[in-house]
Structures are given as structure tokens and as C-alpha cells.
Amino acid sequence: MKITIGNILKQTRQSQGLTQKAVADGICSQAMLSSLEHNKYIPNAQLIIALCQRLSISLEQLNLAENYAISNDKKLNQKLNFLCNQHQYQLLFELLHQDSTLNSLTTPSQIQSYYYYLAISEFQLKLDVTHAVQHLKLALASESSKQSVLRRLCLGTLGLILNLHTSSSGDVYLQQSLKNLQDNIYHPNLNILFYLQAFNAYHQQNFLECTHTIENGLSFITNHDSHYMLANLYYLLAKVASKTNNLNLQNEATQRSKIFTELFNERPYQDFKI
Template identity: 25%
Template structure:
């Protein structure tokens, strides 16, 4: 029995042990099952699995070889990347054995996530290039999927970190064109990860454009990102998008009220998402702004 499948499903649904076992068994029974592998009675286990949308049979599949499990882990990484939970991303990616993935879409998801994680945490350039090359030179040679453009984001970030703006501009420019071409495209509601990926393109491109002082282009992307967050009820990127909007407002010397409102909104959404990193950035930017405008 692979208990990790059970644990991953519970965590992905954000159901606590207390909530899951209510009316079925004690929390101690559930904890012993998850932590020590002590299997409860079949009746109890069946009810717990049913509450998670699983069957007991699902737990007998090898977790690494299970496409369902790998997709679950990679989808979790998707969210962890959005939240900048990089230590969790690193840990989660170790659960995947890429050689045992037979699905090209999952392979591309893995390589984009690993490459972007390395680019964002200033990993070795050769490792970043290798991961994105798997997509750009092999799995999506014709560059038709969104994974190619997520790879361009990672390469843009890499060159930005290396202070090679010409190269960074080249890759972010490709992403800009992609966003513009697909701006009116819609996807099925169940495809939340598709929208998260689009927001990833929007956010990092807008962030780069601010560094280039291309405020109009950046503002347009930020508005598009906030609109998409609102329409799809996705909050991961809202704090950072609002923070970018505040940065532009400060650069362009907008009113104190406008800047204060944007910072307050960024802070509020950061608290909702429990994103402490954005909270710290908002507070630091507010202090800096107040200090320079006393």
C-alpha cells in the first residue's frame, strides 16, 4: 500500500486530519496510519478514502509510477512556485523520477518547474539551460505549447540575474508577443493550472518591463493579470501584481493616496494567501517610500 497517495490527496484538497476523520475515526488512528503505516480497519479506510475521492485500490498503486500521483505532485509544485515556497518546491521535485514519466505533457511540466525554480533561486546556468533544452529542443521542438514560453520566462530570468539585458529582453519579448496573441483565449474551468501559467508569463514579463522603465507596457500587463485573477478566482499572483502596480505608481510619482491604497491591497492579499515574503516586501517598500517623502 502506498500511503503517500492518500497523504498527497488530503494535502492537495487542504483537508486537515481533524476534518477528515470527523465521524469516522479518531485523529490518533489517522495519524498512526499516515505517520507510522498502521493500517486501520477496511471499513474505516474505505470511508476515509471515499471522503478524499479515492478508493482503497488506489492506494495499492506505486506512487512514482502512478500518473495520477505524479500529476498531483507537479500540480502542488505549481502552487508552491506561485507562493515562492522554494524549499518546498525543491523537496517536492525530489519525489518525481523523470525517467519513469511516459507522458510528454507531464515531462514538460516537470522540466519547466525545475528550470524556473533554478532560475528564480540563482541555480547554475548550465542546469537551467539543460532543463529548458528538454522542452525547447526535444519535447516541444516547434514551440507550440505554453511550456516553451514558460521556458523563455526562465531563460529571461537567468539572463536578468546575469545582468545581460539584451538577451533577457529577447526572451521576454517572445513572451510579450505570445501573451498578446492569446489575450482573448479562454480555457475550461477545470484547467486552473493553465491560468496559473498564463499569470506566470504576465507577472514576470511585467516585472522585467518595470526594470526597463517601460511602465505603460507593464501597467497593461498588470491590469490584464489582475482581471484574470478576478475572473478565475485565483489569488496567488494578486499580492505581487498589486505590489508591481505600487512600484510603477511610485516611479511615476502618483499621489500618496493611490500608492498607499495599492500597498494596502497588496498587503491584504498577501495576508489572505499567507505569503510572508510579499508582506515583508510591501512593508519594506512602504517604509522606504515614507522615509523618502517625509
């Protein structure tokens, strides 16, 4: 299936057991949503935002495409995976503090994963941000022999938290998270790195850099035949458009055409005589 906004919204709606009528209620007509899901209509920024909010496609709550093991205990890893995917951060925080969990950590990679999840739970629970920063730095120190996907996630997350919630700059960590990305065998979790960078630029009100990073991310994702993080990147792009949309309809349509051209490699017919 081709990756489009319509397909993403349709898959998300169906996975939640919602009807078109329920999703469209108060936002747009059911016929318009149907046209969007069948890729017959390109929505404006506000409509994308409203539909993403209705379907809980969130800027803040992101799942990894695949979680990382913190133990050789399969059941413990499965429980962690469930809590992460359900955004049960309080229960995750408690699980990570159990003696049985701490005693099961055996390898540097597992220790790195442990500190990463601990930092994520602390950040999401809005605990003292210095703890999340410290634990991300411990995660980086636990396994520094290679620039793994998880290490890149730790770098990107640390950079974003520092920039959003402290007086320290996290730019160097964000830059390191994307440096020489081609050296890694592709994994969908790498898609998150572009989002972290773009989200950081958005909050710094550097909308040009944000848009540039999103476009690079969309290209990276589709070049690897992936769809993970597309919905979130589109949502963020819509937020940027709502902040900067001071062009007339023609320019806006031209820009959207350019974005979709780059994303889907579908060159629009341009040889118009009149």
C-alpha cells in the same frame, strides 16, 4: 465575492490563522485594517507593500494555480505538487534527480513538465543559471506541437531569466508567451504571463510599460472571473507607485480611481456641478 484588495488580504490572513491585530501590529491600526478588509478604505502604496510583506505575498515565490503532471504515478505527482506549493525547491530538485522519477517519464508533455520544474528549482536555488536556461529550452523542444499553457509559461520564464541574469535578450520569448493568447482555452496559469512581463519591465525600470502590462493583466484576470495573481499584480503595482509617485494627492487619487474603475467595472459618479 467581489475581488478587491481588501478581500484578498482578508482571505490570505484568515488562511494563515492570523488575527487582524497581529497583521496590523506596527503597520497600521486594527481599525484601519478592518476598514480595508471591508472595502471601506483604499490604502496608499506603502501600506499595501507593508501588508503584503507581513502576509508573505511575495514577488519572487509564486505558485501555479495548478501544477502539471510529470508521470502517470499519482503519488509522484502529488509529491511534486506539495513541494512546489511549499516552495521546497531543494527537495524538489532532489526528487527530480531520482532514478525512479526519470524512469517514470513517458510522454512529451510529461518530459516538458519535468524540464520546466527542474529549471524552476535550479533558478530558485540560485544554481548556475545556464542550467535553468538549458532546461527551459529542452522543455520547449520536448513538446512543440502546440502553444499550450505550459509552453507559454516556459517561454515567459525563459525570457525573464535571460533578461535578469544573462547578457542575452529574452524579450522575444516574453513576447511569444503572450502572442495570440486568445487561442488558448482560459486557464488561471495564463495569468502568470502578465506578471512575468510586468516584472521584467519593472527591473528594466520601464515603469510605464510595467503599469500598462499590469493593467492588461488585471483586466484579463477579472474578465475571466479569476482572482489568481491579483495579489501579486497589486503588489507590483504598489512597488511601481512607490518609484514614480511624484504627483500630488489629487492626481494620485484620480489615477487610483481609474485603476479601480477598469478593474471592477464600477464607473464613479462624475457629473459634479461644483
